[in-house]
Amino acid sequence: MAKFAMAKSDRVQTSSHNWDMVIGPQRNLFDLRLRELLHSSDLIMLFVRRDFVSVYKQTILGPLWYLIQPLLTTIIFTVIFGNIAKLPTDGLPQFLFYMSGTVIWTYFASCLTKTSDTFVTNASLFGKVYFPRLTVPISILISNLIAFAIQFGFFLAFMGYFALQGTQLHPNWWILLTPVLLLMMAGLGLGFGIIVSSLTTKYRDLRFLVQFGAQLLMYVTPVIYPTSSLSHRFQVLIQFNPMSSVVEAFRYAYLGGGTVDLVQLAYSFGIMLVVIIIGVIMFNRVEATFMDTV
């Protein structure tokens, strides 16, 4: 009886107080704590720094790897798809065509694969302290963005070189769309990535699926071929892929080949919003108890 009375008086207290934090069993579906995330900008930047500084420590070439990777991929693509398979490139120089595709695709793919591992790779950290968990995938987007900027700068340098050699390139005003295109790639990578990472706490299979799924996905995105080279049926098909219009628009803006399809871009943007919302909700639900299952 005494115990009951105590519990009751506690309840009166709890309701009359102005608590900073209430820890309960399950949060509201839409209680996403985004404000908390905004307050963690310092943490995000430190994670970015950590990723950036630690990745190439104890390597001889260090940050040069950022340039070697796209360069070698581009050379191999040029040889295999350009010279052996003789795929068309919308009349653009093969090297620039493949390089633009590679650099753009790499950003999306690395956002996707790295964020999809969030819970598994950070299990020991998440198991000990609380901080807004979304800081980790967001920091991944930013460190990848820095890598992208370096690689894209490299691409622009090659563009300049080709222009000096007298190649006809047609960069145009659509370049102004670049931030939006980047946002869409980051958003799609983040959205799908955190959906997968939420599911991997239970199903580890998905990690492997994502790793090579990202590679396969590249072949249904106009990375190594232009959309225009496909038959109408296949064109319709790959337009379901929200990344297709982004890659095409990028290429059109900087090289003048390909297409900008605003309807397609709007579709991709919509998909991005949907996956982000679903992803963040799932991520928040898993976050509360995932330590019990990992």
Next chain:
Amino acid sequence: MSDPVIIAENISKAYRLGQFGSGTLTNDLKGWWAKARGKPNPLLKIGQEELDGKTLWALREVSFSVEPGLVLGIIGRNGAGKSTVLKILSRVTAPTTGHMYVKGRIASLLEVGTGFHPELTGRENIYLNGAILGMKRGEIDRKFDEILDFSEVEQFIDTPVKRYSSGMYVRLAFAVAAHLEPEILVVDEVLAVGDVEFQKKCLGKMGDVAREEGRTVLFVSHNMSAILRLTQESIVLEKGHLVMRASTAEAVDYYLSGGNAQAGERIWDVDEVPPDATPFRPISLRLLDKAGKIVDTVRSTEAFKIEMEYALSAPLTGLRIGIYLSTARGEYVLTSFDTDDQKHFEKHGSRPAGHYVSGCMLPPDFLNGGRYTLGVNASSYRVRRYFMDEQALTFNVDTSGAPGMQWAEPRPGILRPRLEWKIETK
């Protein structure tokens, strides 16, 4: 009394034991597919009803409140739910039912050095770790020198921490956490590492945090002397239930005396023995004086006997019964097995099913005064451990009549032997 800064209200936490689904998507799909066709799940073992594991309640309806400025100790055996309380409080995991209400910033030191990256330098890790623990960059800038000073690793601050010794690592990590200035500090077993000097410094810092700065500290440790020194009040958890809240002295006493265990003897009920102990079944562990009486206080100057009574429901080969004697603070005094002696080892190489008592005498003039813990273990070397209870029994050693009692000062040390001194004039 001021208003509480933490109120825990009927907190329960359930863990599902065993499998969560079957771990892979394909197996789960197979299970669903079988269910959908009305067939038994092909992955279930025969006789097993459902893949569901059992539910373990790590915490059961735990309620307490903490007033600001209080250093509250949380005491309990392994698996009593101490760490679960802290994990819920530090939001690492959510409770199954119940709520916790918290006022102010919480920082938790569930093992220090969380988030340290081995490739980064000490300096970089201070910033990263600080931010993970919830500090802003400006805050860390302000306290950087203080942290560095406290950590004593100044010379190596620009060296990657993977080159640090474990002591340096812990010092740096604790230094960051100690300077967090949270309203509520949650500390779990950080003091298990680091050298004695640094441990003292940490304890001192924690004490300051509570006393001078009026912060609230929740402290979990197996180190009873640290709990006694740092906390005024403690709660005792037993199998997920909060069984006691009292002054720390009282709580530690209750805990050390094994809760409801009878003085001088620990008797295991059938339901206390884990099922995987079979064929071994512990019956009781007891302490006997010269006259064969069960006692909970023995005299330092007299021999006493430790007896372990147990039953085997099947013959066992290579079984050995071990006792672990340690001080109440957890320092080991000795370990001994009933088949240590070559003679016994050969004779009792295999024991038929039956009822046994393994006993040994401890010599007189051996232990110093104080409180000791006796643990017991039954195992076959490199084969299996059947049963283990690290804190089966506690007892006191009384020093009356021991050498040197003409001086009423406490004497440091675990042993109190009667040494043969010679004093010669030359």
